[in-house]
Amino acid sequence: MTSVQRMHLCLVVCSIIPIGVSHDVFAIYFGDWHVNDDMSKLHGPNWTEWELVVNAKPRWEGHHQPNIPKEDMPGFGTHAREDTIEGMTAKVNAAQAHGVDGFLFDWYWYAEKGTATGGGFLNEALDNGFIPMIEQEESTMKFALMWANQDWVDVHPAKKGWNGCYRPNPVLSSVHVNEGARAVNVDNGPNLLLQFDGFMNASIYTSAFEHVAKTYFVKKNYYRVPTKLSNGTVARCAYFAMYQMEYFTKAVGGAAQAAAVVDQFRRFAEAEGECLHFVAMLQGSVAALSKYDKEFSILGVSSTTSYNWGKVLSPSEYTWPVTNYSTLGPAAVDAWKLIEQHYTPLGMPFAPTITVSWDSTPRVLPSDPFGKWGYPWTASYHSTPTEFEAALCGAKAYLDAVCSNDADVPGSGVPWCPPLFVNAWNEWSEGAYLEPDQQFGYQKLEALKAVLGKP
DSSP states (O other): OOHHHHHHHHHHHHHHSOOOSOOOEEEEEOOOSSOOHHHHHHHOTTOOTHHHHHTOOOOSTTOOOOOOBOSSSTTOSTTOOTTSHHHHHHHHHHHHHTTOOEEEEEEEEESOSSSTTOEEESOHIIIIIIHHHHHHTTOOOEEEEEEOOSOEEOOTTBOTTGGGGSOOOGGGOSOEEEETTEEEETTOOOOTTEEEOOOBOHHHHHHHHHHHIIIIITSTTBOEEEEEOTTSOEEEEEEEEESOHHHHHHHTTSHHHHHHHHHHHHHHHHHTTOOEEEEEEOOSOGGGGGGGHHHHHHHTOOEEEOSSGGGTSOGGGOOSSBOOHHHHHHHHHHHHHHHHHHHGGGTOOEEOEEESOBOOGGGBOTTSOOOSOBTTBOOBBOOOHHHHHHHHHHHHHHHHHHHHTTOBSTTTOOBOOOOEEEEOSEEGGGTEEOSOBTTTBTHHHHHHHHHHOOO
16 A cells, blocks of 8 residues: 555545544643744854754755745744733634644753853743743643753754754763762763763753743643653653653653652642653654663653654654655554554553654754764655645544543543643744645645544
8 A cells, every 4th residue: 555545545534434532632832933042142142043944955956945924923933022911822722723732841951051050051941931821821721841852953043054963862871970960971082062961960950850840730721631640649740851861861860769769859849739751752763662671660661752753763763855645644553553552561651652754854954965974864744734634644543442441640640631642833943833834725734623622
């Protein structure tokens, strides 16, 4: 069966299957689309990542760049303010009208913020836009956090030859020592592109976790899901994901030390009358599933998910420089099934993530050639609204099957249908966005509403 035939079959099946279980849908939100002091210091006054998006160039025949947002809709466009109540209200209204129940915010906290406890980075859309909006407008929009505890490196834009200047992965380094607020690898090589260090020590993580519990978990709109607690009872707890769990455990000295920090996080939550649903985002294909079983168990991981298709699919699924989007949706569903079968018996149910499209070429200097040099020089895949709708149908069928099998928090007897995450609401410089653009307008949001919108 060709990819086109498979896509049409998915659409036909999606049109005739019953509505079934209602699924929570969360779009991942990346908050680098407003003027802020940090990016102005790094790149010049009033710089935003829109500079990369609007100046992107086609890299091969048929490559559609630049992808520009529609400028004639309130809350959208290169001059819209996501860090204001007005701007965020427009985004939330559009999201909810098309079946999005909440945002999973990329959340950042680094040691290099001038204090002993570290501080937030790129969080103004959340802190100054979304939080005041839900409180002032009495919105029902949910939200949760995913700590993007990664190195922030200069790919704004990346330049040919810089690919050899990334710091080698600290978790692969054989020696590391604690030095002030950072956990430093003594043999980690050059850090020429490093701007904010994601490899932090226990004190920084602890301070960040305290801030999260006191600032966000207490909000009535924070996303809470059934969670089995250490005493065997089940409660609805605050959903919090870690992007790079291995970074965290290695930085603080190992799984046992990391577990102690997470236990302190749980106590911070309990002090606010809440509890913690601690989530591990998977890194690597399904071939490495068992690699982290012991570590996740020690940490008390509640469930698992992934950031996008690229975190679960094998590199062999891709062609260079562009891959047929229609082939990746079924491959992702197959990967989800293997992940779910592996982690659910371990007490860590899996929440799938669907990718709208992927194209990180805007983060490459337009005047440079384009080759196989690692991120952001990566293979792209682009969806039409019809192809995206077919992928959504596959995701819905997967979740319907999981949830129709009396999916429980393992061993608890309490039903929990995991959410569907969408990568992303607005990752414009990586080509992954639901927001309306000049090519398709609202059509991808309409596809989401058609497949997963609430009655």
